[in-house]
Amino acid sequence: VATSAEIMEALADYTIQCNQNKRLRRMQRDWTKLLHFVAEDTGDKFTMEVIKGEIVSTAEGASGTPDVIVTATSEDMCDMFWGDLNPSQKYLDGEIKVKASQEDVMRIDAITMIIWPDA
Amino acid sequence: MDDPQILKDQAFADFAEFINPMKVRTMKNAGLQIIEEKRQGASVWDITGRKYIDCQTGSGIMNVGRRNPEIVAALKEALDTYDIGVFLLVSKQKAALARKLAEISPGDLKCSIFGVGGGEAVDAALKIARGYTMKTEIIYAEKSYHGHTGFALSAIGREAYKEPFGPLIPGFKMVPFGDIDAMRDAFTNNTAAVILEPIQGEGGIHIPPDDYLPQVRQLCDDHEALLVLDEIQTGFGRTGKMFAADHYGIAPDIMTVAKSLGGGIYPISATVFTEEIQDFFVPHPFIHLSTFGGSDLGCLVGLATIEYIEKNNLAERAVQMGQRFRDGFDRLTGEYEGLLLEVRQKGLMMGLQYTNQSIGPRMTKKLAERGVIAVYTGNDPAICRLMPPLVITEEEVDLVLNALEDSMKELSQEGGIGIDD
Numbered sequence: 001v002a003t004s005a006e007i008m009e010a011l012a013d014y015t016i017q018c019n020q021n022k023r024l025r026r027m028q029r030d031w032t033k034l035l036h037f038v039a040e041d042t043g044d045k046f047t048m049e050v051i052k053g054e055i056v057s058t059a060e061g062a063s064g065t066p067d068v069i070v071t072a073t074s075e076d077m078c079d080m081f082w083g084d085l086n087p088s089q090k091y092l093d094g095e096i097k098v099k100a101s102q103e104d105v106m107r108i109d110a111i112t113m114i115i116w117p118d119a
Numbered sequence: 120m121d122d123p124q125i126l127k128d129q130a131f132a133d134f135a136e137f138i139n140p141m142k143v144r145t146m147k148n149a150g151l152q153i154i155e156e157k158r159q160g161a162s163v164w165d166i167t168g169r170k171y172i173d174c175q176t177g178s179g180i181m182n183v184g185r186r187n188p189e190i191v192a193a194l195k196e197a198l199d200t201y202d203i204g205v206f207l208l209v210s211k212q213k214a215a216l217a218r219k220l221a222e223i224s225p226g227d228l229k230c231s232i233f234g235v236g237g238g239e240a241v242d243a244a245l246k247i248a249r250g251y252t253m254k255t256e257i258i259y260a261e262k263s264y265h266g267h268t269g270f271a272l273s274a275i276g277r278e279a280y281k282e283p284f285g286p287l288i289p290g291f292k293m294v295p296f297g298d299i300d301a302m303r304d305a306f307t308n309n310t311a312a313v314i315l316e317p318i319q320g321e322g323g324i325h326i327p328p329d330d331y332l333p334q335v336r337q338l339c340d341d342h343e344a345l346l347v348l349d350e351i352q353t354g355f356g357r358t359g360k361m362f363a364a365d366h367y368g369i370a371p372d373i374m375t376v377a378k379s380l381g382g383g384i385y386p387i388s389a390t391v392f393t394e395e396i397q398d399f400f401v402p403h404p405f406i407h408l409s410t411f412g413g414s415d416l417g418c419l420v421g422l423a424t425i426e427y428i429e430k431n432n433l434a435e436r437a438v439q440m441g442q443r444f445r446d447g448f449d450r451l452t453g454e455y456e457g458l459l460l461e462v463r464q465k466g467l468m469m470g471l472q473y474t475n476q477s478i479g480p481r482m483t484k485k486l487a488e489r490g491v492i493a494v495y496t497g498n499d500p501a502i503c504r505l506m507p508p509l510v511i512t513e514e515e516v517d518l519v520l521n522a523l524e525d526s527m528k529e530l531s532q533e534g535g536i537g538i539d540d
Contacts, residue, residue, distance in 0.1 A: 030283065088148045092481050094535035102476065102500055103279045106141075113144050 002078035004044045004060055007037075010081035011046060015055045017083075017115055024114045028053030031107055036066040039074035068100040068108070083116040123167045127154045130166075150484035151492065158185035161511040163492070172515050172522075174493040174507040178320060179352040179468075182379035183427050184510040190382035193423035197416050204415035206408060212418035219425055220391050223361055226370020230397040231389045233413020237351040237377035238266025240388035241314070243407055244373045245270040247392060248312035248345045250406070251399040255289075258305045258313045260296035262322030262498050265314065265349050265375075274314050276322065277498050297327040299334045306338055312345040312373070313338075317363035320352035323502035324463045324470025332367040345372040345396070351388070352468070355379040355425070356434035356509055359441060359466030366465070372396060382424035387417035433509040437466035440511055444469060447520035455527045458536055469505040471523075474538045476500040478530070485526035491519050 002010075018024055029052050037046040045062040048055060072080065072087075076096060079085040088109050090096040098105050131152070135143040146152060153171065157164035163173045163185055173185060183190055204210050217231040234240045245257055259265070263276035272281060273288040276296075281287055294301040296319060313335055319325040339346040348371035353363035355376070360366055362374070373396065377388030400406065411417075428434070441464060448462040448471070461472040473479060479495025482503055486493050496502045507519070530536060 088144070091477065092148055092484055094477060094481060094530075094533040094540075097477065097535045097540050101279075102498075105476070105500075106145075109144065109148070110141055113141065 002074040014081040150487035180378040212415040216418040234388040238268035240375040241271035243390040254311035264321030314347040359438040385420040489522035
């Protein structure tokens, strides 16, 4: 089980990786979304705001009306943000759930491919 | 001889580097790490030798089966004498295929112009509709799919395909599919045409109410607008009739065909229309041209394909094999009601409606592991589209059904399969 603080730490690292990746920023510049992440085992929730491909804020708690809701165990969520697991595989195994349009699901997969090509 | 696995890995690597990395990733994630090598009947073999039953068939280009020997022979014979041909000249091959299409098409459809792919055929249809009627508005349906070219793209009922490329061609109006009241409300005095798939393919195998298309036909007549039916996926026996329009006792003014017209061997499409509409081309004989459309080779392949479909009564075979599938689906629906919500089917055009959007990709992967290629639809990953070759055998149908059952059994023991997941 990962604590809320551990997930926020991973999320902070993920934010840096995404925002510093020029290729990703160029690819995602038409993507403005509000994402919620839900840790199903602990009930912790997190909000990420993306504006034109840049992660402009992350916070504990679920605020606003999300375009995307990602549900996973706290540990998987932590590993995902650290790049230690391929979320696509977990999604296909039914262990990570994503509520979003098909286009947004594809976007998230594209982000993981760019950030962690070998994950 | 090179190791097939090395060749396969190299192909995936090159495809990712030089064509599309995300496509490679998506195929791998979906268990479709396949490089097609041998193809025969309803089957395809990966370069490493693994056999699959193909229920995807390029969304229905293989009605006569993979690499049908008669169609291959027709192309080989054509290559002994012909090439593509010069599009500007009169061609006996084009004339022969146009005559054949007139013979098999619904109603008074008689004249053809040819293209290479479905989008080109739809572009031609909508250009003709505007040119002939001298009106501009085109009504199309939500979740529709007509191709990715200019007019066709403007008539696609999925915003994601269009949004980055706007502004598109103006004058296109979208209505819910199957809703005759919405369709009626959309008509104006400036309506040139309605374009519909008789059964929506990419949208998720959506079958309209029985009286929908006849009523749309009537509305078009009342407003002096044209009815364009896109039979690109539904045509050539796929639904149990030569064309899906035949189920509803109607004929369009313009019909587009492609995919299976090429027998899975050579690309060709056609836009088929009435003699009255053909009059538009009398003062404009060179207003719509295609360098490679209706090539001499493609027309001979098209003729051989239609003759094969007729000779072997593949439309009736689609009914028979469709019923065999149906019996299996009914059993699965009962056993896995928490996973499989609904089956929509006409002949061998079949859609399985799952409980949520994660199921389509997950089932695709599990089916691939069991030797079946069956992929979720582009518009909705909660729907699995099954469009096997019409030559599929009873044994192969049973193998697909067994693979579906095994996959559902396994999936039903995993998380994330409910409607709310």
